[in-house]
Amino acid sequence: MARLELRGLRKQFGRGVVALDRLDLEVGSGELVSLLGPSGCGKTTALRIVAGFEVPDEGEVLVDGVDVVGLPASRRNMGMVFQSYSLFPNMTAEDNVAYPLRIRRQPKAERQRRSGELLAMVGLATQADRYPHQLSGGQQQRVALARALAHEPAVLLLDEPLSALDAKVRVTLREEVRRVQLELGITTLYVTHDQEEALAISDRVAVMSEGRLEQVGTPAEVYASPRSPFVASFVGTVNRLEATVASRAERTVRCGELVLRVGAEDFEHPDGTTVALYVRPEDVTVRPLTDGPAPAGAGGTVRGVTFLGSVTRVRVDCSLGSVVADVSSEEALHLAPGEAVSVELDPRRLRTLAPA
Amino acid sequence: MLRYLGVVPLGAYLLVFLLIPTGELVVDAFRDPSGTFTLSNVTTIFQAQYLSSFAASLELSALAALFGGILGFFAATAVVHPNAPRLVRSSVTTFSGMAANFAGIPLAFAFTSTLGATGVITVAFRHVGVSLAAVNPDATTLGLALVYTYFEFPLMLLLLVPALDGLKREWREAATNLGASGFTYWRTVALPILVPSLLGATVLLFGGAFSAYATAYALSGSTGNLVTELIGNLTNGNVTVDPQLAYALAFGMIVIITVLMVIYGLLQRRASRWLR
Amino acid sequence: MAALTATAPARPVPARGPRRLARRRLPIWHLLWLVVAAAYFVVPVVSLLEFSFGGRVGGHAAGFHWYLTVFNDPSFRSSFLLSVRIAIETVVLSNLLLVPSVFWIHLRLPHLRPVMNFVSVLPFVVPPIVLIVGLIPFLSPFTFLYSRPEVLAFIYVVFALPFLYRSLDAGLRAIDLRTLAEASANCGASSASTLLRVVLPNLRAAVIGGSFLTVAIAMGEFTISSLLSFNTFPVYIFNIGENTGNEAAALSVISLLLTWAFMVGLFIVGRGGRAGAQVAATR
Numbered sequence: 083m084a085r086l087e088l089r090g091l092r093k094q095f096g097r098g099v100v101a102l103d104r105l106d107l108e109v110g111s112g113e114l115v116s117l118l119g120p121s122g123c124g125k126t127t128a129l130r131i132v133a134g135f136e137v138p139d140e141g142e143v144l145v146d147g148v149d150v151v152g153l154p155a156s157r158r159n160m161g162m163v164f165q166s167y168s169l170f171p172n173m174t175a176e177d178n179v180a181y182p183l184r185i186r187r188q189p190k191a192e193r194q195r196r197s198g199e200l201l202a203m204v205g206l207a208t209q210a211d212r213y214p215h216q217l218s219g220g221q222q223q224r225v226a227l228a229r230a231l232a233h234e235p236a237v238l239l240l241d242e243p244l245s246a247l248d249a250k251v252r253v254t255l256r257e258e259v260r261r262v263q264l265e266l267g268i269t270t271l272y273v274t275h276d277q278e279e280a281l282a283i284s285d286r287v288a289v290m291s292e293g294r295l296e297q298v299g300t301p302a303e304v305y306a307s308p309r310s311p312f313v314a315s316f317v318g319t320v321n322r323l324e325a326t327v328a329s330r331a332e333r334t335v336r337c338g339e340l341v342l343r344v345g346a347e348d349f350e351h352p353d354g355t356t357v358a359l360y361v362r363p364e365d366v367t368v369r370p371l372t373d374g375p376a377p378a379g380a381g382g383t384v385r386g387v388t389f390l391g392s393v394t395r396v397r398v399d400c401s402l403g404s405v406v407a408d409v410s411s412e413e414a415l416h417l418a419p420g421e422a423v424s425v426e427l428d429p430r431r432l433r434t435l436a437p438a
Numbered sequence: 439m440l441r442y443l444g445v446v447p448l449g450a451y452l453l454v455f456l457l458i459p460t461g462e463l464v465v466d467a468f469r470d471p472s473g474t475f476t477l478s479n480v481t482t483i484f485q486a487q488y489l490s491s492f493a494a495s496l497e498l499s500a501l502a503a504l505f506g507g508i509l510g511f512f513a514a515t516a517v518v519h520p521n522a523p524r525l526v527r528s529s530v531t532t533f534s535g536m537a538a539n540f541a542g543i544p545l546a547f548a549f550t551s552t553l554g555a556t557g558v559i560t561v562a563f564r565h566v567g568v569s570l571a572a573v574n575p576d577a578t579t580l581g582l583a584l585v586y587t588y589f590e591f592p593l594m595l596l597l598l599v600p601a602l603d604g605l606k607r608e609w610r611e612a613a614t615n616l617g618a619s620g621f622t623y624w625r626t627v628a629l630p631i632l633v634p635s636l637l638g639a640t641v642l643l644f645g646g647a648f649s650a651y652a653t654a655y656a657l658s659g660s661t662g663n664l665v666t667e668l669i670g671n672l673t674n675g676n677v678t679v680d681p682q683l684a685y686a687l688a689f690g691m692i693v694i695i696t697v698l699m700v701i702y703g704l705l706q707r708r709a710s711r712w713l714r
Numbered sequence: 715m716a717a718l719t720a721t722a723p724a725r726p727v728p729a730r731g732p733r734r735l736a737r738r739r740l741p742i743w744h745l746l747w748l749v750v751a752a753a754y755f756v757v758p759v760v761s762l763l764e765f766s767f768g769g770r771v772g773g774h775a776a777g778f779h780w781y782l783t784v785f786n787d788p789s790f791r792s793s794f795l796l797s798v799r800i801a802i803e804t805v806v807l808s809n810l811l812l813v814p815s816v817f818w819i820h821l822r823l824p825h826l827r828p829v830m831n832f833v834s835v836l837p838f839v840v841p842p843i844v845l846i847v848g849l850i851p852f853l854s855p856f857t858f859l860y861s862r863p864e865v866l867a868f869i870y871v872v873f874a875l876p877f878l879y880r881s882l883d884a885g886l887r888a889i890d891l892r893t894l895a896e897a898s899a900n901c902g903a904s905s906a907s908t909l910l911r912v913v914l915p916n917l918r919a920a921v922i923g924g925s926f927l928t929v930a931i932a933m934g935e936f937t938i939s940s941l942l943s944f945n946t947f948p949v950y951i952f953n954i955g956e957n958t959g960n961e962a963a964a965l966s967v968i969s970l971l972l973t974w975a976f977m978v979g980l981f982i983v984g985r986g987g988r989a990g991a992q993v994a995a996t997r
Contacts (some may be wrong), residue, residue, distance in 0.1 A: 135611055162615040168608035172712045181626070182616035211711045233617065242672045324638075396629040444818035445826065448811055452833060455849070455872050460840055513751040516744035526740075526748070536977045537755050542936050543948045544966035544973075547955060550817030551761040551963055558761040588758060591751065649841025652936035656952055666843045673847055673941050681851070688844040689936075695841075 083111035084146050084236035084269045086132070087324060091141035093127055093293075101127040101169035102138070103293040109237075112267040114260065115298075116280035119290035120316065125273045128290075129241050132271060134158050145236055162239040166246040168226055169214040176202060176226045178209040197394030200228035203262060220251040227259065231266065238263065238270040244279065252276075256283050277317045281305060289313045311435055316362045321366065323403050325359040325434065327351045335359060338401030340380050345430040357434040365431040366407035368396050371422045379424035384417050400425045460692070467689035479686035488668070494579060494692065495648055495665045501583035502590050507640055509587065517595070518602040531599065534592035541589045545680035546656035549575045549585040564703025576657050581683060585657065586647045593646065594639050601635035633709040641702045645695060665691055759970070765963035790965075796863060800946065801932035803867035805925045808874045808876035813921065816882045817909055820891050827883075834879040837872050842937045845872070850941075863944050869894035870932045877931070878924035885920025889913075919983055926980040930973055952972075 086109040093102040101124045109115045117125040124393040130136040132143050142149045150158050156190055161182075169178050179197035188196075201207050204224040214222055230238060236392030243259070244252045260283040263270050274280050280287045281301040289296040289304060289312070297309045308314035315322065333349045334341050337359055344359075351357050369379070382400025394414035396407050405425055409417070417423065441662035470476045482488065516522060517530050517696075552559050553575050560570045605628055613623040629636075651666040660671055665687055672684040740748075751923065771779045784790050819826050837845075849869065853860050859868070898908040914921070936948040945953075951969060955962030 121445070133611075133615055135614075155611075156617050156619060158615075159617075160615060162612065164608045164612060166608075167606050168612040170609060170627050170631075173629070174712075181613075181618075184626070185617040185622060215713070229612075229616070239615075441818075441822045445815050445823060448815040451811055451871070452875075453866060456836060456840070456845070459845060459848030459852045461848075462852055463844065466848075466851070509747070509751060509754065512744075512747035516740065516748045519744050521740045522744070524739075530748070530751070532978070532981050533752075533755055535981065536974045539930055539934075539973050539977055540970060542934050543935075543951045543955070544969045545758075547765075547951075547959070547962050547966040548758040548970075550759045550760040550959070551765040558764055559757065589755065591754065595751075649843070651841070651843045652940075652948070656936075656955065659890055666841065669843050669847060670937070670941065673843075673850065681847075684847050688847045691841060691844055 085111045086269055089142045089143040091131060092139045094139055096375050100293050107288055109269055109271055111269055113285045114263050114270040114272060116272045116274055116287045117282040117290055118274055118280040118287050121275055124292045124293040125290050126241055129239055129273045133160055133162050159235050160237045160239055161235035163226045163230045163243040165242045169222055171214050173427055174211050174213055178225055179229045179232050195237055204228045219247050220255055238268045240272045242273055247326050319363055321361045321405050323359040325357050327353050327355050327357060338380050343429050344432045344434055358437045360433040361427050363406045363408040365428040366405055367426040368398060368407045368409055369424050370416050371424055379426035382423055382425050384419050384421045384423055398423055398425055463685055463688055464524060465496050467685040478577040479682045482683060483686050483690050491663050491665045498579050498583055499644045499647035502586035503640055505587040506594050506643050510591040514595045514598040514602055518599060534595045538589050538592040541640050542652040543656045546653045553581055582654060587655060590643045594643060594709025597639040601632055634706055637705050722994040762963050765960055766967045769960045780960045783961055784964050789950060793945050793947045797947035799833055800863055800866050800928045804870040804932040805928050808871045808878050808928055812878050817913055820886045821895055834876045837876050846938045846941050866939055866971055869938055874931055877927040881920045881924030885917045889916045893938050922983045923980055928974045930976045
């Protein structure tokens with residue numbers, strides 16, 4: 083098993099465009115780490131440096147402690163899956179998968195056995211004789227995955243492998259990728275701009291912005307405890323509210339008409355400072371005002387209702403600001419635009435950050 | 439059916455100026471001057487002197503296609519190289535358009551001025567003791583092939599640049615990632631993908647050289663031995679006027695071109711089976 | 715994945731300091747081929763130029779002597795004007811024949827397009843010398859046409875067909891003809907006025923581009939005009955070349971500049987255009 087380390091990677095394109103600014107990242111043996119970020123954040127550059135298609139200005143890429151930066155891409159023993167169109171159009175699915183073995187001059191029987199095995203693993207055993215243009219986009223990417231694994235690489239690299247596919251195929255295929263990765267236990271670096279995808283399949287997620295790492299952590303950590311405003315807003319949907327620190331000792335902030343006790347984190351802001359308060363839509367409760375005793379929440383008015391299937395997203399204007407809340411679609415039946423409501427935030431899930 | 443009236447003028451024109459004359463020629467190749475059927479015209483072209491003409495034409499076309507093909511191919515790969523400046527690309531394609539259209543009589547004189555007996559390059563090489571008689575365009579097949587290369591290589595380049603543009607960066611990177619050297623990538627991926635385009639371009643180059651007349655005639659006058667030159671001589675009366683033989687030779691050219699197109703079609707089918 | 719341990723190829727690579735930003739360069743191998751190609755393009759033209767200014771006349775360097783001789787030769791003017799006239803006739807005739815037909819095929823007979831694609835390749839396949847051998851006995855009875863230079867225009871239309879057709883075909887594919895025609899019909903226009911007012915303006919680049927190539931063909935064609943004994947510009951150059959090489963070189967330079975002017979014109983009209991449509995010379 084291989085361990086992959088990126089140390090102090092720096093890359094500048096042309097004059098002034100810094101694609102990577104001292105990137106440090108470690109991918110443990112058999113681990114799947116996602117590089118997540120918007121386009122242009124440097125995640126693909128990082129992956130291409132690991133693959134050997136770009137040379138870093140500074141820094142090292144270590145595989146099991148050995149720097150491979152000086153090695154040509156063809157000798158790094160890595161497998162890569164590209165965004166699209168990477169299958170050789172003149173070869174059948176089987177020949178594509180056998181290609182790395184052909185390069186390594188393995189006997190024909192062994193090539194056939196191995197490619198058959200890999201195609202079966204990605205569920206394409208019956209499509210071995212098809213040419214790429216006879217396969218759907220999803221099937222092509224399955225073949226590409228099988229091909230990237232054929233020579234038993236030390237590291238698997240995936241560069242937005244699903245972003246050219248339909249939404250439905252994307253979801254099934256990402257589960258497929260994860261299943262294969264776990265089955266083989268291969269060290270994997272996965273680049274994506276889709277936060278849902280990253281959260282769904284990764285052991286750890288590395289969120290990048292403008293060439294820097296913003297946060298590295300398990301999907302749950304990154305989602306629940308974003309360490310920067312960028313992470314909070316990029317990963318998932320979040321309400322960002324303005325608040326003032328009421329008491330540092332009591333960990334309370336004042337937001338609109340409410341005083342809220344902030345749980346579940348370090349709270350180091352001095353009294354009286356303005357902070358940004360983050361809360362996920364699912365941690366917001368919206369109740370119609372007509373229900374029973376006077377509620378503890380902030381009063382507001384429903385402005386919009388969007389049906390999303392299992393939940394309904396409700397936008398409420400209240401003294402906290404404009405807040406979106408995810409409520410069960412059943413509850414949402416009682417919430418129509420214009421309705422007076424009370425808004426409550428789950429204090430255990432509140433995050434405060436010094437405003438960016 | 440009325441809508442077909444719209445293409446009657448064009449169809450009639452092509453019938454009169456292209457299809458009937460060509461068909462007539464094929465029929466006339468099997469007739470004697472009085473109009474009776476005969477095989478003697480066609481058997482005549484199997485005489486050694488005419489067979490050698492066909493051989494000379496085929497040799498010339500093969501050489502011209504080879505030279506033009508190789509130079510055009512490598513120039514085209516340089517033009518599409520990702521590190522080639524944009525200016526190189528646009529100027530090379532423009533100049534290629536110019537060179538590919540520089541043909542006929544002026545091209546003949548240009549090469550006489552270059553490689554002819556008193557040509558600029560010939561004289562320069564003579565000063566250092568090297569004779570270029572072997573590539574004299576007025577007298578040698580090799581020299582004439584070099585003349586044809588002038589319009590063949592830019593043609594190859596213009597035909598190949600779009601095909602080379604079609605090679606995706608991902609293919610090279612995927613091959614490299616999977617352990618292929620640059621050479622292996624070309625051998626296993628790029629060339630097989632390019633084969634249909636290369637075949638098509640080569641056939642065009644070959645056919646262009648095979649049917650060329652003006653340049654060769656201007657260089658070698660009425661002494662030339664190419665099939666096109668023989669047909670010309672038989673037709674305009676410089677040597678003898680024997681229309682029946684001219685028909686038979688022209689028919690021979692049509693047969694060769696047809697065979698060429700059939701071979702091309704079969705190879706193309708084979709090479710492009712992954713496209714269907 | 716037990717085999718993994720056996721395949722790690724990396725040997726220790728010494729850590730490096732900051733790497734230089736590598737300038738992206740064209741590899742020398744590629745540069746070399748470009749230089750060879752450029753030399754092949756330029757050297758014959760330079761030699762031709764040298765010959766057109768070469769030789770000695772009355773004891774001193776010729777200078778522009780050959781060019782002046784050419785311009786003062788009445789046959790130069792007559793042959794040049796003859797070629798221009800034939801070229802114009804060819805352009806008019808081929809456009810009149812092709813524009814409505816191609817428009818009609820695209821609009822009403824799209825299933826004929828493969829047939830047209832095939833037919834338009836035929837003039838490539840049939841060598842000019844073969845076609846003229848077949849045409850002479852067929853046309854010679856029609857003396858009113860056969861004895862006039864206009865016969866050349868009628869024949870050149872056949873050779874212009876592939877280029878003009880492909881240019882028009884590409885131009886029509888680029889515009890959504892059916893929608894345009896339907897929109898025009900919806901506004902109450904007839905097919906003819908649709909062709910004149912809607913399609914032609916959109917096809918201008920294709921028509922001009924194809925016409926440039928047609929002119930290049932007609933101005934440079936030698937085989938047919940010489941076999942039919944018309945003294946066109948290329949035939950005139952050839953005949954001069956039988957006597958004075960320098961004068962023929964000067965004429966070749968003029969002819970070359972003309973062809974290139976058309977090519978540059980084509981480039982400007984089509985902004986490079988499609989590669990296949992840039993080659994029209996008859997050899």
